[in-house]
Amino acid sequence: MRRLLLACALIVSALPAFAVQPDEILKDPALEARARALSIELRCLVCQSQSIDDSDATIARDLRILVRERLEAGDTDEQVKAFLVDRYGEYVLLKPRFTWHTALLWGAPPALLILGGGLAFGLFRRRRSAPATGLTRDEEARVEALLARDD
Template sequence: MKRRFLSLAFLAALLSAVSALAFAVEPNEMLSDPGLEARARVISRDIRCLVCQNQSIDDSQAELAHDLRVLIRERLLAGDSDQQVRDYLVARYGDFVLLAPPLKPKTYLLWFGPAAIFLVALILIALYFRRRRQDAAPAPLNAEEAARLETLLAEDDDTTAPRREGPR
């Protein structure tokens, strides 16, 4: 029974590894010109799948990704440069379609927001530990507290121990 389970687990792992090797680009999408196909693949790796959102259209199996891959190849066949194809997609879908959005005022928060949050967190942690260190130091005793301490120590002391003269 255990051996059969291990065999099935191995088979499942093997199948998942093989399926991970499958490419999203279908053979009927590929261009006959290897140079244009290479350009199309480079562009496709930089374009976000609007369905999957954290995958490039080159890796995505979504139907929209397929349509965008075909559109890129059509634009390249029509003579567009790589930048013209990217500009066309950005004009149609916005900067969100790019996996690495450009650095411009509209995207400053996207680019610098995580670093700003990290710095604020570091400052807050430093302030917390500084305050904690200050709170850890005992406050000096006032005269009443010192007298009370002295009486408590005197009650506890042996008669042989010398008497203390207050806090030092």
């Protein structure tokens, strides 16, 4: 029984702790849900790949408050994102938009996958068509002569 309780405690402690403080939460549940959805999509500027919803950093708290203020002012989700991108750059988005300057970011993984697959296929095909022994005709004749002599 103790082991089960210990295992449950470890599992619960391993779950992500959301950094949103009670004083940040909006009274309107619909606005709060929108703010949380936006917070999940926005990157903390000091925590490499952590959303502002998960980060305990001071700047993440400031960004969460800013998002909520913009929503209370009547901005749409896209207006809030556009405001933050104008202010902090494309880096603030966890999933960058597909534009001409992010095309390499989006196109590189599939291109590398296709290139790697083509190289692997070519190497496999070349290895398959190569002679099994790797001997020249003269060497093969000498081996056959030696084997025939032993019989």
